[in-house]
Amino acid sequence: MTRPIITLRDVQKYYGDYHALRGITAEIGEGEFFSLLGPSGCGKTTLLRTIAGFEDITSGAVLLDGQPMEGVPANRRPTNMVFQSYAIFPHLSVAENVGFGLRRRTDLDRRAKQTLVEEALTMVGLGGYGARAAHALSGGQRQRVALARALILKPKVLLLDEPLSALDKKLREQMQFELRRLQRQVGITFVLVTHDQEEALIMSDRVAVMFEGQIAQLDSPQNLYRRPLNRQVADFIGVMNFLPATVSVEDGQGINADVAGLGRAVIDPEQAPGGATSGAACVGIRPEMMSILYENEQTDRRIAEGVVEERAYYGDMTYYDVRLDGIEKPVTISMKNIVGRPVLDRGTATRVSWDARSLVLFNAA
């Protein structure tokens, strides 16, 4: 990580009796694209608002660029925010919206401000839209105006509160890409709040997964997906099958697991990021880490036997629920629909191949 631009030290926040933030400690680096990911009500927006200065914290500390922010109101913090509703001023034109924060820049004359506004609009792809009335914009355009309005002030940190949730799928994907490009171009630290795990994985350098006012795991997208610390994180990021297992740990060496439905396996300690103890445990495996073997297909991977219980055809992929011998709950397996792989019917007896390296070990529960 680069030099920290945001430092959160044991941030606690109560709303009356409700404990909204339960000790958040994290550092966010300069120029980083950082995401706060979690289900609604997990405190991610509250955390963003404490950084922006819209919420006081009950205890702990928020530091921006090394400066403690206690008692500093939102208008004097080096942060700018893109609101979920975009908060475009309806009584102002696009250019007036974008130039709103420039009024205090007494070092610039009117012409210089106009140039800045036009540059900012061009940067977000709205060059020439300055004279338009703000209410005549589409959702995607409002989003861009909100971005230009925040970025024109060159904040140290740009805070984005679920900025893409109101857009349709196509536009959202396009904006994800553009946000990422914009962030690289301006080099400003972006902190994104989202409940969409895919969005967080696509866009971020690092992601903090939050549950109930706490950070459950703070990691790179790849580590979050491959080595989730616990079942809650694993379940929230993508899809994972959980199988009961019995584990015996041999003094710091390999971990021997007897996994229901799959059989015996030796698991690398790296694949037990939450630590491992002997006894009852739980093993996770992603749907794409297993494959269904077609009749004459050969493999040097491990094989389990099962029956297709249900299938869902997505066009490029087919998701199968396969009940493996020895366990009640079927496992989900995703298969790319390539030539030579017909979509299997329900009730088809099938062989499933898997690899011990793709197993993740969790403590029981």
Place this chain on the structure above:
Amino acid sequence: MTLKERLGRLGRTEAANGYLLVSPTALYALLLLAVPLATILAFSFWTQNYLDIDTTLTLKNYQEAFGEPLYRQLMLRSLMISGAVTLATVLTAFPIAYFVSFHVPQSRKSLWIFLITIPFWTSYLIRVFLWKVILGYNGVLNATLQGAGLIDEPLTFILYNANAVVITLAHAFAPFAILPIFVALEKIDRSLLEASQDLGENRLTTFLRVTLPLAMPGVVAAVLIVFIPTIGDYVTPRLVGGPNGLMIANMIQTQFLKLNNAPLGAALAVIAMLLVGAISLIFVGLNRRFLRGPK
């Protein structure tokens, strides 16, 4: 296409249904608003000879209305008084509306609005008389101030003059000003205020740059709602205005009922309506600037 076919087609359209729905109200408005207005307008171009109305068209009434200094003075005073009433009402209503909208918890807002309207359950006339009691020579206000030793002589500038008219009317029209301003403030998306702060403005400049401009439609509505009826108010100046607090409506009444000169009264009424209309149009025009469109 025959007439019958046309009528049949018309009967089936949305528009016909609409006309049918509004027709009772439209008829009522036509009979009780348009007809009297047209009568007033007609009268203003006629003249009265003792008991007969001379229906020859003439501009004599308007010449007299504009020529006579008394009428001009009354018209000007009416404008000044209702201007002062409007200013006082809107300036006091805004903080109340702001407080209820921004500082009263959501669940209590309707209660507050309800409480604000309670004084207005009593008749307008009774409230005017009450102000007489409060402002009078031996009234509540003077007695209190004297009792507190703040004044030796009762204050006389508070009753039977223009001040009394302004105070009474400002009170009478307060809820009509509070409500539209409150509604306009309620409609302001609170994230706009946060956005303004986020962009570097403090609370005062946020109010000036965001809250006030967005509340302007409500303020303009309040101005119109207070200004239009007060300029023609007749009861309040009659009861608390004294000789120097009389307004144009009192003169119109005098012309019609006492001086037996309905045409001149009608001309004064028409002039007053035109003035109000012109001033209202200016405010509506101002409002356009703040109403660039819905959010």
